[in-house]
Amino acid sequence: MIEFMNILLAEDDKNFGFILKNELEIEKYVIDHVTNGVDAVINFVSKAYNMVLLDLRMPRLDGLDALKIIKRINPNVPVISFSGNASQKEMAQTLEWGAVHALRKPFEISLLKDEIRDHILR
Secondary structure (H helix, E strand, O other), X not given: OOOOOEEEEEOOOHHHXXXXXXXXXXXXXXXXXXXXXXXXXXXXXXOOOOEEEEEOXXXXXXXXXXXXXXXXXXXXXXXXXXXXXXXXXXHHHHHHOOOOEXXXXXXXXXXXXXXXXXXXXX
């Protein structure tokens, strides 16, 4: 079992990101929150993460492109993507490109927590 879980959260909506970060820290996860795709990739390169939570619509570099880069760097890291306005095709593409799950906003935070727990146990 992992003693602590480092999670990179890439979400450009600061309010939603704040809520997710707080909710996940209650579960004792260590969360680094960034608000754009470039910072997501930079953080991913500079620190070891057990999981990435990735919004698909972000400034500077969208989540789809960030996902491609992240999976090239570490194809084994679990990525959960989410979006409120990506097309069905884009949501499906994230799974094709290596995301383990794609969530449509709004989603229940408990669902996200369940997905994270499922991947910790694997």
